[in-house]
Amino acid sequence: MTGSRKPFAALAVAEAFSISGTRLSQIAVPWLVLTMTGSAVWTGVVGFAEMLPYVVAKALGGPIVDRIGAKAVAVTSDSCSVLIVGAIPLLQWAGMLQLVWLVPISALMGAVRGPSDGAKSALVPVVAEQGAVPLEQVTGVMGAIERLGGTVGAAAAGAVVAMIGAPQALLVNAVTFAVAAAFISRGVPSATSQRPQEVSGQAGAEASYRQQLVEGWHFLRGDAVLVGITTMVSVTNLLDQAWTAVLLPVWAHDTGQGAGAVGLVLAVMAGPSILGALTAAAVGERLPRLPIYTLCFVVAGIPRFSIFAFDTPMWAMAAVLAVVGFVSGFCNPILGAVIFERIPRHLVGRVSALNTSLCWSLIPFGGLLGGGLAALVGLRAATMTVGVAYFWVALMPLVRKSFREFDKRPATASLSDGRTVHDLAV
Known part of the structure; x- marks a missing residue:
């Protein structure tokens, strides 16, 4: 090395x-x-x-x-x-x-x-x-x-x-x-x-904590791509949490599969997701970001929810979960690269921290959403409701104008001026 x-x-x-x-x-x-x-x-x-x-x-x-x-x-x-x-x-x-x-x-x-x-x-x-x-x-x-x-x-x-x-x-x-x-x-x-001495606008070393926090917020709010990503990921995190925390365990209980099935389902997804992340690391730089990003969210969403809403054979469930896991592995590497490239070096800490916190802000409510839907309309309807919602959110890059800048990469020389990222998606 x-x-x-x-x-x-x-x-x-x-x-x-x-x-x-x-x-x-x-x-x-x-x-x-x-x-x-x-x-x-x-x-x-x-x-x-x-x-x-x-x-x-x-x-x-x-x-x-x-x-x-x-x-x-x-x-x-x-x-x-x-x-x-x-x-x-x-x-x-x-x-x-x-x-x-x-x-x-x-x-x-x-x-x-x-x-x-x-x-x-x-x-x-x-x-x-x-x-x-x-x-x-x-x-x-x-x-x-x-x-x-x-x-x-x-x-x-x-x-x-x-x-x-x-x-x-x-x-x-x-x-x-x-x-x-x-x-x-x-x-x-x-x-x-x-490099704390690198500044923009007012002298960064002399700026108050509040001024720095506000500066980070203004930058995040003013970047349309970051706003779109934050909105999309916060909602998909909410829906993912509803499934993971409530709908999946209820499925395992109601079908008699037992608690071990929950761990097995997550493991079947997680293994291929590691391969997907490593594949993204190897070839991601050469891929068109927006189409791959959108496709990954679509595939990672409604197919996964559908197999649990209907009576699906175990072999078919395993196959779908493996595919879902693999494509989901591409999401964070792409998101990370896009976000890192858009944030100047002197704002990295405050903007990426705000961005990530907002993306996680709805997670505590996911369990409430899943439990409320299951109680109101039953497990199958609740699972499909979450799946359909996930599908529509996954199409956001195709309808929001802000995502048009998603695929633009800075010149190689500009990477040294400080563009950055964070692990956003669950």
């Missing part, structure tokens, strides 16, 4: 450990709450206590990333996560672990993890430039890591929790954050992590 690509490798390894740790906590914390209280309500409350601060902190942390640098924010946040997550097993060993502690600890976990994820995202165009690697390749590899963490990482996390218990598993989680911080600290040069 050439020296110039070492920052890319360091960020990739850090992301792998960070995502694996996140998957571990997403399994260990709810399981811990269930074993302590037996209450699904409290399990949901603790989950909400982490997710809300995560979204808010990621949005508000953007100016801090731009002001002090993405590397500093990533290393500091992951180092803090070591202490916060590690507090749970320490309380357990001291015999002091109670539900009253889990809610604020979970809130702190989300508040710290949000800026950390935003900072790692802001490092993507930096390491791409450092290694002279096309953005599609970098975002494709990062997308594959994210999806791999969602399958192998989740499976490994479940095994760890089962073997050593939830509190002890969170100690492993703390170690993963420490490893992520170490790789970014040692592998990503400080000089290339960010």
